[in-house]
Amino acid sequence: MKLSCTLLVLFLCLSGFAQKNTVVVSPEQKEVDKLLTAAQNTITNDLPKTKLLLKKALQISEKYHLEKSTGKIYSLSGEAAGRASNYTESLAYILKALEVYKKTNDTVGIAHMNNNLGNIYDITGKMKESENSYLAAIKTYETLKDKSGAAKAMMNLGTTFFRQQKYQPAFEYAFKSLKIREQLKNEEDLAYSYSTVGTMYLYTNKFEESIEYNKKSLAISDRTNNAYSMAIDRINIAKALAGLEKYAEAKKYLLQAIPISEKYGDKRALRHAYEDLSAIAQKENNIDQAIAWQNKAIDIYKGTDDAFTELSLHLNRHSLYLLQKKYQLAEADLLAAEKIAKKQNMTAELTGIKRSQVNLYMLLDKPEEGKKAFEQFEKYSDSALNKTSLQQINELKTKYETEEKENQLNKSKLLLVQKENEARTRNLWLFGVAGLALLTIVASLYVYKQQQQKHQLKTEILKIDGENKLNEQRLDISRNLHDNIGSQLTFINSFMETLKLMSGEKNDAINDRINNISAFTKDAIVELRDTVWALNSDEFTFEDLRLRILNFVDKAQAAKENIRFKFEVDEHLETIKFSSTEGINLYRTIQEAVNNAIKYANATAITVHTKAENTGLSVLITDNGVGFEPRNSSDGNGLYNMQKRIEEIGGQFILKSKVGEGTLIQIILKKTLDA
Known part of the structure; x- marks a missing residue:
């Protein structure tokens, strides 16, 4: 069992509203404004009080038809529900607020709600809708010359890209946002940015950098008494410390985060704290304590609308019971997970659950149940x-x-x-x-x-x-x-x-x-997925190939931190198209060249550079490793296979290497560059 790997940042960055100086037209409006200000002041440290304030404000606003105030109330109610992990309720409030702002032609309000919609779509896994909402918000903020709003949506968009393992655009948007916020010097926004960048470093295994940025965020959170981020920063620091195998120090931060999260009512942060304590207990071979912490995490999420998290927690505890050879209890957790997955129509999760049941029934020596589970696995x-x-x-x-x-x-x-x-x-x-x-x-x-x-x-x-x-x-x-x-x-x-x-x-x-x-077997599965990817299309664009290579390079970077990987792309190649054979042969040759450099070159830098030539496409794969004499290579078959793949699609394969001077592989493919 690993430390919980859900991307944990502050509940993204919901857009609230500062109260502007307006003409007070009635005592009722003045009372609503007062309640809204109080709600904004308590939303980061006292959610129950915030909800009571907003409920009272909404009653007055609806009674006296204060439409603009009603929109702000819905917006803050959506933020409060989101911070409490009630995402269905949060989405309903945000959509109500958006309807009000469209009705009153409030451009600023529409921009804020697009940003908030992006947050909810991101958390609930609707990534394309999330991206579109953030981009719409950024466009409106930039039109309004609202740097703060644009930075907020940029940071959130970076987080969404990160969840999809699109690391390059993720870090680009994150640092672009951070630069703006450092200029604006808003402490709350800065803390959020530091926390987000720290989290991105955490999940790319850059633990030292993660601790550095999360501690910057924590210093601001403690100083401003922001209970919400005080807990999350501590949890993220603990995750990074655990990654460095500093378990005692990690536990200290997690145990500090628990009472803060309990007081604030942040179920999501509490769940992460308990899960991470469970993972550390397992690392220390204290399985009983690991299960005890996991039980607390499950109790928190019972009855919430976050079915995916509840399902994951049951699967984690099932793994712990397997270690103790408590197979009946492990089976009960799998059945609980299956019930949730069926209710939510989670086909992919049901496939994994059935695979786990096959393994479990082998351990229980129940061949009939195992056979039935395998048949259901194939069906899903x-x-x-x-x-x-x-x-x-x-x-x-x-x-x-x-x-x-x-x-x-x-x-x-x-x-x-x-x-x-x-x-x-x-x-x-x-x-x-x-x-x-x-x-x-x-x-x-x-x-x-x-x-x-x-x-x-x-x-x-x-x-x-x-x-x-x-x-x-x-x-x-x-x-x-x-x-x-x-x-x-x-x-x-x-x-x-x-x-x-x-x-x-x-x-x-x-x-x-x-x-x-x-x-x-894992290598064979990867090769099979690549083959299926090629078979499912009769033609690829260069963008399809670029994303495939980028994903491979990102994974290589995460696995080999001591090697600096670089992937350079010529923008003039966007119009090139490949047949399925060309696409898979080119991708596999690049993949094998990079893998060879990782395994044998003892390199500290590997570069993949694609560029447009007069006759088509050129790909250069270079490393600064030990080099070799091609004629004396023990990997003759591998080099021959790469050359054969490229020649099969009408390309040219060039290899240059010398002992002590690294290796260069060039692939030249004749393709038409559209104007």
Whole structure:
């Protein structure tokens, strides 16, 4: 069990409202303004009081039709609900506020609510909606020349990118926001930025940097008595310390965070504190204490609308019970998780739960239950894939049917023209033989042209039919690979983990064999996913390939902190397109070149540089490692395979290396660069 790895930042950064100097038109308006100011002052340290203040303000505002105040009340109510992890309630309030601001044509309010919508969509996993909401907020803030608002939305957008492992844009937006906030010198905003950057460093295993930024945030939070961030900063510092294996110091920070979170009513922070204490207890081989902390985390989330978190907590405790060989209790947690997943229609989670049940029933020596669980595992795997595959097939079918209709329409038009021509020909007989002869020549030429068009149209129809059948075959192969080989590989990998658990820690030789098989299986799963990725499309853009390479490089950087990775992209390559074979061969060659540099070069820097040439695309993979003599290489087959892949797609593979001077691999592929 690892430290809980949900990205924990301050409840993103909800946009509130400072009360401006306005003309007081009534005693009721003055009372509402007073209540709103009080609510803003308590929202970071006393949520129950905040909710009471807002409830009273809403009663007055609705009674006296104070629309602008009603919008502010809904906005703050949404923020308070979000901080208490009641996300459904939070979303409802934000949408109400947005409706009010649109009705009153309040541009500032609309910008704030777009930012808040982005927050809720991010937390509930609707990443595309989150990105769109933040971008809309940034655009409006910049139009209003509101630097503070723009910085807020930028930081939140960076967090959303980070959750999707898009690390480059995540850090770009985060530091762009931080720079603005350091200029504005608003302590609350600065604390949030420091905390967010610290969290990003935490989950990229930059623990020292994470502690540095989170301590900057904590200093401000303690000074301003911001209970909400006081707890979260301590938890994030503890996570980083645990990453450095400084468990005693980590526990100190977590135990400080618990009473602060309890007083403030922050269930999310409490859950992280208990989960992390549980993980540390497990590291210290105190499984009873680990389960006790996990029980507290589960009790907090019972009955909340955060089903995914409650499910994850049950799965974590199930793993702890397995370590104690308390298989009945482990089974109960899996059943509880299954119940939640079925209620929420979480197909992917149900797949994982069924895989865990297969392992558990092997330990319990219940082959029938294990077989049933495996059949359900395959069913859920099919369901998860078919949602995507069926959509793709339907799109192909629609495209094909549309083209068929267009072809039929063209045939009808040609037939109509032919009939009109015949009628015209009959009438021309009246003008004599000379006219008839001339018309016959013209008609013959025209009919010949029509026949050519018909033949061409028929050829196009056959071509489209062939392409559609080919696409259907490709999708069928992809589905079979995923369903059959993919599920079997996943099952083997899971079975290896169970064998390792059963063998205990003393059987080093057996565990080494199991680890080798498990590592091989994981590599095979990755290769299979790449193949399915290539089969599911007949054409790729360079952007598809760029994102695939970027994700691979980011993962390599996280795994090898002692190596500095750099991925450079020429913007002129955006218009290049690849066939599926070109895309997968190019990606795998780059992947193998980087992996070879990691394994054998003893390098401290590896660079992948793509650029546009006059004839197409050039990719350079370089390292500053020990180098080698290519003719004497023991990895001749690997180099040959890379060269063969590139030559298969009409490219050129160039290798230059010398002992002590590093290695350079260049791939040149002739492609058309669109203007």
